[in-house]
Amino acid sequence: xxxxxxxxxxxxxxxxxxxxxxxxxxxxxxxxxxxxxxxxxxxxxxxxxxxxxxxxxxxxxxxxxxxxxxxxxxxxxxxxxxxxxxxxxxxxxxxxxxxxxxxxxxxxxxxxxxxxxxxxxxxxxxxxxxxxxxxxxxxxxxxxxxxxxxxxxxxxxxxxxxxxxxxxxxxxxxxxxxxxxxxxxxxxxxxxxxxxxxxxxxxxxxxxxxxxxxxxxxxxxxxxxxxxxxxxxxxxxxxxxxxxxxxxxxxxxxxxxxxxxxxxxxxxxxxxxxxxxxxxxxxxxxxxxxxxxxxxxxxxxxxxxxxxxxxxxxxxxxxxxxxxxxxxxxxxxxxxxxxxxxxxxxxxxxxxxxxxxxxxxxxxxxxxxxxxxxxxxxxxxxxxxxxxxxxxxxxxxxxxxxxxxxxxxxxxxxxxxxxxxxxxxxxxxxxxxxxxxxxxxxxx
Numbered sequence: 213x214x215x216x217x218x219x220x221x222x223x224x225x226x227x228x229x230x231x232x233x234x235x236x237x238x239x240x241x242x243x244x245x246x247x248x249x250x251x252x253x254x255x256x257x258x259x260x261x262x263x264x265x266x267x268x269x270x271x272x273x274x275x276x277x278x279x280x281x282x283x284x285x286x287x288x289x290x291x292x293x294x295x296x297x298x299x300x301x302x303x304x305x306x307x308x309x310x311x312x313x314x315x316x317x318x319x320x321x322x323x324x325x326x327x328x329x330x331x332x333x334x335x336x337x338x339x340x341x342x343x344x345x346x347x348x349x350x351x352x353x354x355x356x357x358x359x360x361x362x363x364x365x366x367x368x369x370x371x372x373x374x375x376x377x378x379x380x381x382x383x384x385x386x387x388x389x390x391x392x393x394x395x396x397x398x399x400x401x402x403x404x405x406x407x408x409x410x411x412x413x414x415x416x417x418x419x420x421x422x423x424x425x426x427x428x429x430x431x432x433x434x435x436x437x438x439x440x441x442x443x444x445x446x447x448x449x450x451x452x453x454x455x456x457x458x459x460x461x462x463x464x465x466x467x468x469x470x471x472x473x474x475x476x477x478x479x480x481x482x483x484x485x486x487x488x489x490x491x492x493x494x495x496x497x498x499x500x501x502x503x504x505x506x507x508x509x510x511x512x513x514x515x516x517x518x519x520x521x522x523x524x525x526x527x528x529x530x531x532x533x534x535x536x537x538x539x540x541x542x543x544x545x546x547x548x549x550x551x552x553x554x555x556x557x558x559x560x561x562x563x564x565x566x567x568x569x570x571x572x573x574x575x576x577x578x579x580x581x582x583x584x585x586x587x588x589x590x591x592x593x594x595x596x597x598x599x600x601x602x603x604x605x606x607x608x609x610x611x612x613x614x615x616x617x618x619x620x621x622x623x624x625x626x627x628x629x630x631x632x633x634x635x636x637x638x639x640x641x642x643x644x645x646x647x648x649x650x651x652x653x654x655x656x
Contacts, residue, residue, distance in 0.1 A: 217229075218230040220279075220293075220294040222272060222275055222276060222279075222294070223275055223276055223278075223279030223280075223294050224276075224279065225279045225282075225283070225292055225293050225294045225300070226291060226292070226293040226294075227293060227294060228293065228294075228295050228296060230293060231291060231293035231295065231301055231303060232352055232353075232356070234291050234293075234303055235249065235251065235303050235352050235355065235356070236351075236352045238303065238305055239346060239351065239352060239355070247305070247306055247307050248306060248345040248346050248347050249303070249304070249305055249306075249345065249346040249355070250303075250304040250306075250313055250343060250344065250345040250346070250359075251301055251302070251303055251304070251343070251344050251345075251355050251356055251358075251359040252301065252302040252304060252313070252316065252317060252320070252341055252342070252343050252359065253295075253299065253300075253301050253341065253342040253343075253344075253356070253359035253360050253362065253363040254282070254299065254300040254301065254302065254320060254339050254340075254341050254363070255298060255299050255300075255339060255340050255341075255363050255367065256278065256298040256299075256324075256337050256338075256339050257337060257338045257339060257340055257367070257371045257372075258337070258371075258486060258487070258519075259271065259274070259297075259298035259337060260298070260449070260487070261486045261487055261490045261524070262274060262335060262337065262524070264487075264490040264491060264492070265489075265490035265524040265527045266330075266333065266335070266524055266527070269331075270330050270331060270333065270335070273330045273331065274328055274330050274335055274337070275294075275298065277328050277330065278300070278324065278328075278337075279292075279294060279300075281323045281324060281326075282300060282302070282320065282323070282324075284323065285316075285319040285320050285322075285323040286302055286309075286311070286316060286319070286320075287309050287310055287311055288308070288309075289304070289305055289306075289307075289308030289309025289310065289311075290302050290303060290304045290305070290308075290309050290311070290316065291303040295356075301356065301359065302316065302320070304316060313343055313345075314374075317341050317343065317374040318374075320339065320341060321338070321339065321341070321372055321374070324337060324338060324339050325338055325372070333526075334525075336522055338371045338372045339372065340363050340364075340366035340367040340371065340372070340373055340374075341363060341366055341373070341374040341375070342358075342359045342360060342361065342362025342363030342364065342365065342366055342374075342375050342376075342377060343359060343362055343374065343375070343376045343377065344356075344358035344359035344361075344362055344376075344377035345376075345377075358377040359377060361377060361381045361382060361385050362375045362376060362377035362381060363375070364385060364388065365381050365384065367447060368388070368443060388444060391430075391436070391440070391441065391444055392444050392448055392450070394430055395428070395441055395444060395445060395450055395454075396450060398428060398430075399450060399453050399454050399457055402457060403428075403429075404426055404427070404428050404454065404457060404458070405426070405427040405428065405429070405631065406424055406425070406426065406427070406458055406461045406462055406465070406631075406632070407424075407425045407426075407427045407629035407630055407631055408422040408423065408424055408425070408629060408630060408631075408632065408635045409422060409423045409425060409622055409627060409628070409629040409630075410422050410622065410626055410627050410635065410638060410639075411423060411481065411600060411620050411621070411622045412620060412621050412622065412626055413619070413620055414610075414613065414614050414618055414619065414620060414621055415619075419478065419638065419639055420478075420479065420620055421478060421479035421480065421481050421513060422478065422479075422480060422481065422635060423481040423483075423515070423622065423629075424458065424462045424480055424481060424482050424483075425438065425483075425629045426438060426441075426442065426454065426458050427629070428441055446485055446487055449487065451485050451487050451488060452487060452488055452491050452494065455483075455484065455485065455488045455494075456497050456501070458482070459482055459497075459498065459501055460501045460504075460505065462480050462482060463501050463502065463505040463507035464505050464507070465480075465632055466480055466505075466507045466508070466511055466512075467505055467506050467507050469636075469639075470508075470511075473639075473640060476639075478511070478639065479511055479512065479513055479541070480511060480512050480513070481512075481513040481514075481515055481543060482512055482513070482514055482515065483515045483516075483545070484514050484515065484516050484520060485520060486517075486519055486520035489516065489520050489524075489527070489528060489531055490524060490527065494531075495531060495534055495535075498535075498538075499538070502538075508539070509535075509538040509539040509540045510538075510539035510540065512540045512541070513540065513541040513542070513543050513563070513564060514532075514535055514540055514541070514542055514543070515543040515544075515545040515566070516528070516532075516542070516543070516544065516545060517544075517545045517546050518544070518546065518547075518556065521544075521556055521560070528560070529559070529560055532560055532561050532562075533561055536561045541563040541564065542560070542561055542562050542563050542564070543562070543563065543564035543565070543566055543600070544556060544557070544562050544564070544565045544566065545566045546566065546568040546602075547565040547566055547567055547568060547588065554591075557591070557595060557597065562597060563597065563598060564597060564598040564599070564600060565588065565592060565597055565598075565599055565600070566600045566601075566602050567585055567588055567599065567600065567601050567602060568602065568603075569602040569603025569623070570603075571584055571585055572601065572602070572603040572604060572605065572609055572623070582612070585601070585613070585616060585618070586616050589616050589617055589618050589619075592619070593617070598619045598620060599618055599619045599620070600618075600619065600620040600621065600622065601613050601618050601620070601621040601622075601623075602621075602622055602623065603622075603623050604621045604622065604623030604624075604625045604626070605623050605624050605625050606625060607625065609623075609625070610625060
């Protein structure tokens, strides 16, 4: 009975109450033997996507495996407990542990970064870690809460980060919670905007398509950085209703422009997150919006990153084929030349690859990035896949891309993301006289 009361039934690890009591005793003993007791708050990335796409049985087995790996990553001087859901905490006593905090966090990252095999399926996860110590004279709950705050700071930076707590982070957490609340209201009130960035056909100088991007002006604050509110949306699940709203708005715009310009072959490129792809109602929602608005699926390209595909390869492959069956095209965004990216090109129905903008930085010089881009362009040509260069900012980069035979490009050199009215000025009626037309004409 005592074991059941103090241990998690799923993983066999100590549970939340056991960890809190253990931490309380350590902090109380600090009066006689002062030393910094620390808590590492560990949260899995992206466990919710795994759970949604592969089912709770896979999710539960994954948590068991995570528990076993965490036990093996720490030494006898630390206590690892399941705090709840996909959250774990490690209580570290420096007088009993031979590992320093940084070493312990690194060991946790390393062990969880290795692929898991769950029911013969490969599952990839990572973790975000927040660390707080008792230097600040806190009690049990406050120390855990501080580590939790630091963990959220890690998540805001991306995957596989470790952050040490500082009091200033409290302000950031309150701002994040307020932002989440405001974003939820904005989605419900349909007060999010769509901007469009043109994608240029380099051989002809025409606008081949436009990438659709969410933009949000928060009352009293002004424009919120997309990197800020999109991250909050992905962490909270708001990305699903946000993506649905954006797709509906873009679908209606497609119908308006097609009605005004029947001969237009403009495509709309829409970003899809891992969370959306895994959502059980996502595809049916896409179909419903197409039916309600009268938009043509054949006019859309759905952009997915390697992260979105790798969360559940079998589901992703099914979803992509279903989109292709509707008549849509598929783009692999932020393409790099690693083994996984090349595997996706071979095994999935990919129509377009978008070269990550990070390769554009030194493209106007002779370096490795030039060779990589040339390789991707050649690969695309051999596989009959369109290659788009993102992040083009200089005329030298443009000239280099054209000399390599790159199909399409987008970036600030051509146009910033703009609202529909501004983009119309580029699209119709005299595109050849536009800034973009002149740029490409100068390069001929």
